[in-house]
C-alpha cells in the first residue's frame with residue numbers, strides 16, 4: 001500500500017473527522033495486512049495515541065480495545081481465564097510472535113478475511129463490536145453485512161463465560177494460512193463455527209441443533225457440517241478436501257469438548 | 260518528512276517518505292544486519308526489537324517508530340556474542356542470512372520466557388525461517404543458551 005501523509009490524531013473525534021472528510025483516507029491498525037495491499041491512499045490515520053490498547057475486566061464482560069495486539073491477547077492472564085483458553089489457541093500459529101506483536105485485534109476483525117482465525121474463534125463467544133459512529137454491532141452481523149458503514153472500531157466486548165471449548169485448524173505447512181478452521185464452545189449450549197472455507201467463518205445452525213438435541217451424535221454432526229456449509233477451491237486446497245477436513249476437525253473439536 | 264529515531268541507544272535524524280518501512284530506513288542508515296527477505300511479513304529476517312519486543316521491521320512504518328527504542332543485533336553487543344557462540348558451537352549456520360534475526364528473537368525470548376521448554380522455544384521461533392540449516396543445529400544451540408535439556 002502507498003500513501004502520501006501520515007496523521008496521528010490525539011482524540012477519537014478528530015480521527016473520525018479526518019476519515020469523514022477524506023474519502024481516500026485509511027485507518028491503520030498494525031499495518032500487517034495493509035502493507036501487502038496494492039491500494040493507494042492520501043492519508044493514513046494512526047490510532048496509536050487514542051488509548052485503545054487495553055484489556056479491561058468488568059463484572060460480567062471483558063473489553064478489549066481495538067488497538068490491542070494479538071500477542072497481548074494471547075498472553076493476557078485475564079483472557080486466559082475465560083472461554084477455555086480459546087482465544088490464545090486460535091492465535092498461536094498465526095505467522096510468528098513478531099507478527100502478533102504488531103497486528104491488532106481491530107485490524108484482524110475489520111479486514112473481514114476469509115481465513116481469519118480470530119473471527120472463527122470469536123463467533124462461538126458472545127462478541128459485540130463497538131464503533132465510533134454506528135455504535136454496537138454483533139460480530140456475526142458485521143461479517144455478514146458488507147454494507148455496514150466504514151467506521152472506527154473502538155473496542156470489542158465479550159461476555160465472560162467459563163466452560164469448554166476447542167480450536168482446530170488445518171494448514172499445509174506450519175505458519176501458512178489455514179485451509180480450514182473450526183471453533184466449538186460449550187457454555188450453556190454448543191456452538192460451532194467453521195472458517196477459511198475459504199469464505200469467511202460462519203456459525204452452524206443445523207449441525208449445532210443436532211448436537212444440542214443429542215450430545216452423543218458427534219459423528220452425525222460432523223457429517224452434517226460438510227453438508228451445511230459451502231466449501232470453495234483456491235491455491236491451497238480443493239473444495240472436496242476442505243469438505244472432508246471440516247468433518248474431521250469438527251469431530252475432533254466436539255470430542256475434545258464433550259469428553 | 261523528517262523523523263528522529265532511537266536505534267541502539269543512539270539518536271538518528273533522517274528524511275523519509277511517509278510510507279517508508281522501518282526496514283528500508285534502517286538499511287539506509289547502515290544497519291545491514293536487518294535483512295530484506297519477503298518484505299511481506301512472512302520470513303522473519305527483518306526482525307528488530309521495538310521497546311524490547313521482537314517485531315518485523317518490514318511491517319513497521321519508520322514514522323511510527325519515532326519515540327520507541329529500536330534495537331538491532333548491532334545493539335546487543337556481547338549479549339549477541341553469547342547466542343552466536345551457542346549456535347556456532349553446533350555448526351548450525353550456513354549462509355548466515357537468517358542469523359541476525361534469529362539472534363535478536365532468541366535474545367527477546369530469553370527475557371520473556373520465564374519457564375522455557377522445547378515446545379515454547381519452537382513456538383517462539385516459528386516466525387524465523389531458515390532456508391539452509393534445517394533448524395536442528397540452530398535449535399540445539401539455542402536450547403543450550405536457554406538452559407533447556
Ligand SMILES: Cc1cc2nc3c(=O)[nH]c(=O)nc-3n(C[C@H](O)[C@H](O)[C@H](O)COP(=O)(O)OP(=O)(O)OC[C@H]3O[C@@H](n4cnc5c(N)ncnc54)[C@H](O)[C@@H]3O)c2cc1C
Pocket residue numbers: 026027028029030031032033034035036047066067093094095102103104105106107108109110111113115116117118151152153154175176177178299300301
Ligand atoms: C503474511 C501474512 C500471513 C497471515 N497469516 C494469517 C493466519 O495464518 N491466520 C489468520 O487468521 N490471519 C493471518 N493473516 C492476517 C492477519 O491476521 C492480519 O494481517 C492482521 O490481523 C491485520 O491486523 P493489523 O492490525 O495489522 O491490520 P491492518 O493491516 O493495519 O488493517 C487491516 C484493515 O483493518 C482496518 N482497520 C484496522 N484497525 C481498525 C479500526 N480500529 N477500526 C476500523 N478499521 C480498522 C484497516 O483500515 C484495514 O482495512 C496473515 C497476514 C499476512 C500479511
Ligand code: FES
Pocket residue numbers: 294295296297298299300301302303304305306315316317318
Ligand atoms: S522481510 Fe520482513 S518478514 Fe520477511
Ligand code: FES
Pocket residue numbers: 352353354355356357358388389390391392
Ligand atoms: S543459514 Fe541460510 S537462511 Fe538460515
